[in-house]
Amino acid sequence: MSVDTQLLHDLQARGLIAQMTGDQQLFEHLNSPRTLYCGFDPTADSLHIGSLVPLLMLRRFQLAGHKPIALVGGATGLIGDPSFKAQERKLNTPDIVAGWVEKLKAQVSQFVEFGDQENSAQVVNNLDWVGQINVLDFLRDIGKHFSVNNMINKESVKQRLEREGAGISFTEFTYMLLQSYDFAELYHHHGCTLQIGGSDQWGNITGGTDLTRRLYGGQVFGLTMPLVTKADGTKFGKTESGTIWLDASKTSPYAFYQFWLNTADADVYKFLRYFTFLSVEQIAQIEADDKASGTKPGAQRILAEEVTKLVHGEAGLTAAKRITEALFSGNLESLSESDLEQLKQDGVPYTKLSRADFAERTLTQILVDAGMASSGKQIKDALARGAVQINQVVIAQEENTNPEGCFAVERARYSRFYLTKMGKKTYHLFEINQTND
């Protein structure tokens, strides 16, 4: 198997390298096929887009001819990583974490190739070895190699040690030892010589390179990726409606596509380098074309398409684009009954109503209860500006007290769906069965 010796240069060009151990040596090391790993702790039942950069990084390495191992932290997830966390985290129960481990295993598997080739990916769970070791062995064989003096000087736990009232438990303080042990273990049993991770993992990674040397005399490397930041300073990966998850049942492909489509101009080319497999030259060309065109840039659409395809596949992308097209062109006619079923499933917020729900209530109440706005005032304001539509019919202010009329049977799509829109982007799908059940 030959390897792409330009990999690190490409990663540098993409701005994907924050730190690495043994600079020049790592370049040479990667001239042969190697095994590398990245860990993902189960802190929820899905990963979110914050994990996308390392996930894609594993894939980049695999495409370049190296063997990726995705480690799911069944053990470390029980402890909690204190790195750069302001507060001690609450522990999740073992059975909950075990359930999350299974979900994450499936999720990380989408991003790398398994098959029969020499550099097929592997998914491992550190509970398999950490769960075996007993306390005395751990303290004597692993703990002895760590200097507390050294550990308390790590930037990642500094604020926890210095901060009044926060503190850090012995449990979390031990986290670094577990992660270091993982690296040593993977080196020993899988010949893994490189760990990658977000830049917040630097301390944990170097802990692992040290431990591997001390335990097995092996030289292993670490490489971190920058934290994804936005030009406007707000946190990446969050919207008003919450975290952008990789799981389609938590963040629909449509919502996912929309997230990327709304990327600011100032960030979009960087994100193309981070989150897609388009070459840096292609991306530079896109940027040049956008600059020259003087109109709406094409980069956001390319980004949204590429990333949605990576995470949700061709089918997910097609659905996302079809829904986008229908919603933003205002042409709901093109939505088939099955499209509406899909919208109901995971496209837009959905509420099922019955005719009885209209009794004694106003449209504002119904829409607020459905979560379209936080107060009736907002709906009222939108009504006054003609910004509320039900199946493309603008609702007048006076209709507020007549929800039955707003959701009249003859306005229904497929005699039960009412796609309600407030403003330009807020949609809500109501379903009302005409039979009074």
Added chain:
RNA sequence: GCAGGGGUUCCCGAGUGGCCAAAGGGAUCAGACUGUAAAUCUGACGCGCGAGCUUCGGUGGUUCGAAUCCACCCCCCUGCACCA
């Protein structure tokens, strides 16, 4: 414990007896403009379709009327003391 300062609507922060649902800024929502953008401008912004209802750390009081005055209590900050 003593002395001083302070707790106001999502956040910051004005307000010291009626003109206060409470200035101003931020955030948020809607409209215009636009590229489903940014910037800008406009409107809304305690709750209620509305009549109206409920707020200014808590409880009670003074008053025709209190975020504003009084009493007690709770919490935060600053200095001093105590402890060491």
